[in-house]
Amino acid sequence: MPARSITSLQLGGKKVLVRCDFNVPLAEGKIQDSERIDASLDTIRYVTERGGAAVLCSHLGRPKERTPELSLKPVAEYLTNVLGKKVALAPDCIGDITGKMIEMLKPGDAILLENLRFHPEEEANDRDFSHELARGKQAYVNDAFGTAHRAHASTAGVTRFIAERAAGFLMMRELEALRSVTVNPEHPAVAILGGAKVSDKMGVIKSFIAKLDAILIGGAMAYTFLKAKGVGVGRSRVEDDKLVLARELLDEAAAKGKRIVLPVDHVVAISADEESTATVTQIPVDMMGLDIGPATVDSFIAELSRAKTVIWNGPLGLFEREPFSHGTMRVGEALANMPGVKSIIGGGDTAAAVGHQPWSKQFTHISTGGGATLEFLEGIELPGVKALES
Numbered sequence: 001m002p003a004r005s006i007t008s009l010q011l012g013g014k015k016v017l018v019r020c021d022f023n024v025p026l027a028e029g030k031i032q033d034s035e036r037i038d039a040s041l042d043t044i045r046y047v048t049e050r051g052g053a054a055v056l057c058s059h060l061g062r063p064k065e066r067t068p069e070l071s072l073k074p075v076a077e078y079l080t081n082v083l084g085k086k087v088a089l090a091p092d093c094i095g096d097i098t099g100k101m102i103e104m105l106k107p108g109d110a111i112l113l114e115n116l117r118f119h120p121e122e123e124a125n126d127r128d129f130s131h132e133l134a135r136g137k138q139a140y141v142n143d144a145f146g147t148a149h150r151a152h153a154s155t156a157g158v159t160r161f162i163a164e165r166a167a168g169f170l171m172m173r174e175l176e177a178l179r180s181v182t183v184n185p186e187h188p189a190v191a192i193l194g195g196a197k198v199s200d201k202m203g204v205i206k207s208f209i210a211k212l213d214a215i216l217i218g219g220a221m222a223y224t225f226l227k228a229k230g231v232g233v234g235r236s237r238v239e240d241d242k243l244v245l246a247r248e249l250l251d252e253a254a255a256k257g258k259r260i261v262l263p264v265d266h267v268v269a270i271s272a273d274e275e276s277t278a279t280v281t282q283i284p285v286d287m288m289g290l291d292i293g294p295a296t297v298d299s300f301i302a303e304l305s306r307a308k309t310v311i312w313n314g315p316l317g318l319f320e321r322e323p324f325s326h327g328t329m330r331v332g333e334a335l336a337n338m339p340g341v342k343s344i345i346g347g348g349d350t351a352a353a354v355g356h357q358p359w360s361k362q363f364t365h366i367s368t369g370g371g372a373t374l375e376f377l378e379g380i381e382l383p384g385v386k387a388l389e390s
Contacts, residue, residue, distance in 0.1 A: 003175065003388035004166040006043060006141050011052035013107060014138040017162065018047060019154050019384075021144035021368065022058035022075045022112075031074050035355075036146070039368055041082065043143045043168035044110060048085075053105035055137060057093055057113040057154055058144065059122065066118045076112045087112055093119065094132040102136050122153045130157025143168025145175075146347070148384030149372040155384035167388055170368065175385065177344050177365035178376050186308040186342065187213055192300070192331065194219030194314030195349060198242045203378035204313065205249055214259040214307075216300045218292045218316030218327065222263050225250065234268070234283035261303060265293030267317065267324060277323050291317030292327035301334045310335060313346030313374065319353040328353050336362040347373040 009016075020040045025032040047054040056079075061070045076089035085108075090098040093113035101111060116122040121129035130153040134140070140162040142148070147155055148171070159165050167175065181189070189212040193201055198221045208215050217225055223236035228246035253260045265281045266289035279293045292300070304310055316331060318324040332354040335343050343363045345351055348370030354360050367373045376382060 003171070003385055005172050006046060006166045006168050009139055009141070009164055009166050011047055011050045011139060014052050014164075015055055015102060015105060015136055016047050016052040016139045016141055017055045017057060017134065017137040017158065018044065018168065019140075019142045019144045019147075020044075020056055020058045021146040022056075022072060023060050023146070024075065026060075026069075026074060029074055031078055034078060036368060037075060037078060038082075039170045040143045040168060043141060043170060044079075044083065046169070047141065048083075048108045048110055051107040052139070053102075053107060054110040055102055055105070055113065056087075056110060057116055057133070059117040059147070059154075060115045061117070063115065063117050070115055070117075072112055072115050079110070079112060083110065085110065090114055093122075094129065094135075099136060116152075116154050123150070125151050125153050125157045127157065127160075129153050131161050134158040134161035137162055139164040139166075141166055141168045142384055142388055143170045144384070145171050145367070146369045146372055148369070148382040149375045149380070151383035151387075156387040159387040165388055167385075171385075173365065174367055174369065174373075177367065178373065180342060181309060181311045181344055182207070182211060182377060182379070185211065188307045189309040190214045190216065190303055190307040190311075192216045192218070192304075192310065192312040192314075192316070192335075194221065194316045194328070196220040196237065198224045198239050198246055200374070201314070202242075202245065202249075203380070204374060206252075207377060207379050208311075209249070209253050209256060209258050212258070212309075212311075214261060214303055215253070216261045216303055218263060218296070218300075219314050220289075221314070222292075223289055225260070225262055229262075232283060232285070233289065234285050234287045236266075236283060236289040259303075261299060263289070263292045263296040264299065265295040267291035267293055267327070269323070272318055272321065272324075275323065290321075291324040297327055297330045300331050304331075304335055304341070305338060307341055309342045309344075311344045311346060311377070312350055313348070313377065315349050315353045319349075325353075329357070332357065333359050336360060346377065
């Protein structure tokens with residue numbers, strides 16, 4: 001049974017625990033990118049405008065102990081400004097003082113609990129911690145897709161103690177967008193896969209071979225596939241222990257009549273730190289491929305222009321460095337401007353690479369997940385979603 005939407009809940013007069021993903025980058029106590037917070041604002045407003053009291057919770061970073069640098073105080077201040085109402089920061093996510101603050105909430109109020117990961121019991125999905133986190137709440141909404149692949153107390157454990165539960169608007173958008181790719185996608189359906197490691201995408205590639213028509217592979221992982229085909233790759237990054245697997249995936253795709261499209265030219269340099277680059281079709285033995293070349297860009301765009309559905313996960317070069325960002329940017333801009341194509345950007349590094357470009361607004365959906373997106377695309381059941389369905 002699919003997860004219920006927040007719109008199915010009666011929220012008036014209830015204390016609603018809302019799991020958000022406020023794991024935002026901070027520098028000197030200032031939020032550097034608010035997109036993850038902004039993505040859940042419609043869910044928060046829905047709760048408060050319908051007479052619920054929103055008890056917001058999130059993790060921030062990976063603290064080993066309670067530390068002021070990873071307090072959610074800047075998030076509470078940001079929420080206060082953007083929502084136009086006071087959002088107090090509780091001193092903890094559990095405990096008597098926090099419990100009393102929650103009891104005093106009135107319909108339409110909102111409060112933010114302190115960093116869940118200040119307690120190791122959160123990631124351990126501890127039953128007692130889950131019970132304490134759920135205490136005093138009559139409904140639960142999970143709007144943190146980026147953590148849905150983790151069975152933590154705030155994503156799974158609390159659902160043992162709160163019967164009324166549902167997915168928030170962000171979670172529903174994510175699930176609908178990714179299901180549109182994995183369940184009966186409109187064909188031709190094409191995947192763009194990049195990033196460093198074949199091992200990170202092995203399950204995804206196998207899933208895509210079964211469901212999609214073509215897979216375009218760039219990034220460092222392309223060199224493992226090229227070497228598996230006997231192509232010289234110089235000093236490019238290769239997972240030598242995955243060469244047999246890469247060959248098997250190529251053979252499987254060919255047997256099923258699916259196209260795996262690999263780079264035909266490359267932007268190369270002596271090292272990733274080198275400013276001097278060249279574009280070649282054959283990589284010299286002392287150089288490494290760090291971006292796809294213009295002929296590959298053109299071949300990828302030609303494939304995409306015939307597609308109805310496109311899912312993209314992983315940059316096509318070392319996009320963090322300008323000399324090696326052009327392949328990712330050219331393909332991204334072309335895809336964004338293709339009319340009638342459902343374009344899903346699979347979160348993580350891909351969203352970091354293209355998500356702030358002016359043309360990125362034209363993609364159908366940019367996922368907020370990284371690991372969660374990959375596991376969903378691979379067909380792995382996400383604990384945070386399963387907990388809403390039970």
